Amino acid sequence: MRLDVFSIFPEYLAALDLSLVGKAAKSGLLDVRVHDLRDWTHDRHRTVDDTPSGGGAGMVMKPEPWGEALDTVLPVDGPTQPRLIVPTPAGRPFSQELAYELAAEPWLAFACGRYEGIDARVAEYAGERMRVDEVSIGDYVLNGGEVAVLVMVEAVARLLPGVIGNPESLAEESHSGDGLLEYPVYTKPTSWRGHDVPDVLLSGNHALIAQWRHDQAVRRTAERRPDLLAAWGGVVAGKDDAAA
Numbered sequence: 001m002r003l004d005v006f007s008i009f010p011e012y013l014a015a016l017d018l019s020l021v022g023k024a025a026k027s028g029l030l031d032v033r034v035h036d037l038r039d040w041t042h043d044r045h046r047t048v049d050d051t052p053s054g055g056g057a058g059m060v061m062k063p064e065p066w067g068e069a070l071d072t073v074l075p076v077d078g079p080t081q082p083r084l085i086v087p088t089p090a091g092r093p094f095s096q097e098l099a100y101e102l103a104a105e106p107w108l109a110f111a112c113g114r115y116e117g118i119d120a121r122v123a124e125y126a127g128e129r130m131r132v133d134e135v136s137i138g139d140y141v142l143n144g145g146e147v148a149v150l151v152m153v154e155a156v157a158r159l160l161p162g163v164i165g166n167p168e169s170l171a172e173e174s175h176s177g178d179g180l181l182e183y184p185v186y187t188k189p190t191s192w193r194g195h196d197v198p199d200v201l202l203s204g205n206h207a208l209i210a211q212w213r214h215d216q217a218v219r220r221t222a223e224r225r226p227d228l229l230a231a232w233g234g235v236v237a238g239k240d241d242a243a244a
């Protein structure tokens, strides 16, 4: 997979050189290219922003640098085009499902907004030749898209075959498709500062352990994410209502 990231703070994306994503990049599974948007400015101050049309507080990212950057890096008449992801509080929610969808793409590009946002015509223009998705990683506001890109790239890269050590560990994660949160995990020592590993996990009875883990996942989901439980309950009711 090829990944292009456009930002006025390219050093923010240095974290992509670390750990999982860094390893994937070195092993050739990922081809990560970070671009400084200011490389496509032509004035002495390397200006990327201007006042909002219609007034209002803050500044808006000018369309010209973005247009030139996208045209240079994502060639207009190229045989293939990337899927462009723009992190924004106003976007569609990022999810594990979307992470799987993006992991199937051969080429992703990320546009990091700053200030009050990117001139809306940039997404319109790019949308004329590539798929553009404005995506939110949560209902809060960051100062820029860089952190959101790190979140999404990590969530996507770890799904790529060969990136994560043990693919089985993907199966039982929270949001991994059964609609429940992950159960609590333990390791040695069996007793630690007066807190013990639940006996069932030491029993060697794998059916009992699986049942306990499922029950814990349901309890935890009910406590912390009743919204997910409703959806999960719906699925079971639909599938097994004869047995219910």
Ligand SMILES: COC(=O)COc1cccc(COC(=O)c2cn[nH]c2)c1
Binding pocket: 086, 087, 088, 089, 112, 113, 114, 115, 116, 117, 118, 119, 123, 134, 135, 136, 137, 138, 139, 140, 141, 142, 143, 144, 145, 146, 148
């Ligand atoms: C068309 O898109 C844009 O103009 C994007 O512009 C901005 C402006 C400020 C901050 C951000 C970063 O995204 C978030 O804050 C965010 C994403 N998810 N949850 C919070 C992006």
